Amino acid sequence: METQKLSALQLDLLKIYSFQPSEEDLLAVRKMLGTYFSDKLAGKIQQAIDQQGITELDLDQWLNE
Template identity: 40%
Template sequence: MTVLQTKPLSNIQAELLKLYANNLSDEDLFEIRMMLGKYFAKKATEAMDNVWDKNNLSEQDMINWTNEHNRI
């Protein structure tokens, strides 16, 4: 079976493919998933902190948002 690749692999895809050469234990696989999850959670938190700072938001803004009723 021939597979046609329409675009090159991204850098993350290429790096993850290297892992496929190893048969990881379930524990190692779980740890890698946790590391990836923590990494992306950290990036999301940093992005939100930047938005928060850029817009001079306060804790009261967050409280106000939680009390808004936006359904029609």
């Protein structure tokens, strides 16, 4: 079995858990991470739309296929 090293993000999250945060704090961290990655994805999608010249009409047509 191959061992995998933890990423920097995983190590930082383990450090947070070592302080025994409250459930409220953990929910806040999850929300921040979710928002961060959602915003990052939305930015990449917008970049692809701009680069490919995709229009609102194209998106609407794809949704209705």
